Amino acid sequence: MTDEDGYFGEAVADRYDQSTGSEFQPDVIDRTVEFLSELADGGRALELAIGTGRIAVPLARRGVPVHGIDMSRAMVARLHAKPEGRDIGVSIGDFTTTTVDTEADGPFALAYLVFNTIMNVADQEGQVACFRNAARHLAPGGCFVIEVMVPELRKIPAGQNIVPFHTSPTGWAYTVYDTVTQDATCHYIDITEDGRGEAHSTPFRYVWPAELDLMAQLAGLRLRERWGGWAREPFTEDSTQHISVWEKPVE
Incomplete structure (x- = not known):
């Protein structure tokens, strides 16, 4: 870190x-x-x-x-x-x-x-x-x-590796999991007041x-x-x- x-x-x-x-x-x-x-x-x-x-x-x-x-x-x-x-x-x-x-x-x-x-x-x-x-x-x-x-691996559908955990009219977020390494990344997308999209990601290990x-x-x-x-x-x-x-x- x-x-x-x-x-x-x-x-x-x-x-x-x-x-x-x-x-x-x-x-x-x-x-x-x-x-x-x-x-x-x-x-x-x-x-x-x-x-x-x-x-x-x-x-x-x-x-x-x-x-x-x-x-x-x-x-x-x-x-x-x-x-x-x-x-x-x-x-x-x-x-x-x-x-x-x-x-x-x-x-x-x-x-x-x-x-x-x-x-x-x-x-x-x-x-x-x-x-x-x-x-x-x-x-x-x-x-x-x-x-x-x-x-939250039980939430992952068979054949997929993504779990959404937030949705709203102004933004959404989801996690991409690697079940082999236990690595994952949270992706956040937010819509600003002027309609622009802002994205950022944070890695972690579950x-x-x-x-x-x-x-x-x-x-x-x-x-x-x-x-x-x-x-x-x-x-x-x-x-x-x-x-x-x-x-x-x-x-």
């Missing part, structure tokens, strides 16, 4: 907080923050890909000290422009490798990566490195939380829950719990996403 790719540069950062997606709805944010604050249990939290602070700001408002890692200076600038975000520390860099100095304040009680962002790490080696980086920041007994979709558990094991973590949503809905074969919590063992 490199910021030079521009996936989360100025154009995305400028409109990110105006999104109407479900993840920006106040009730969804409240459930997310409640879940994370309970796990932090008075300790510090590290957000990988902190972005503009959609979760970090309300989590800090609850009294949880938050530090972030993010490679997009444009997104972090929006975070620090917010009154409640200006004092949240951020280390600029790739969250799979960038480390935060824990000597002064000690290790973190919680690390988290939300909203499918593990899939933005577009190769398996990088995803494993993400788990290892999270684990090295955690105190014994600390937790690493990931929110990610369940791959990953299964069992594969994430193996990555956690390689990083010295073990599965503690898995849910179908932030309200701790049961995770079932029909779940479209999962909230997984891995714990660093107490030696």
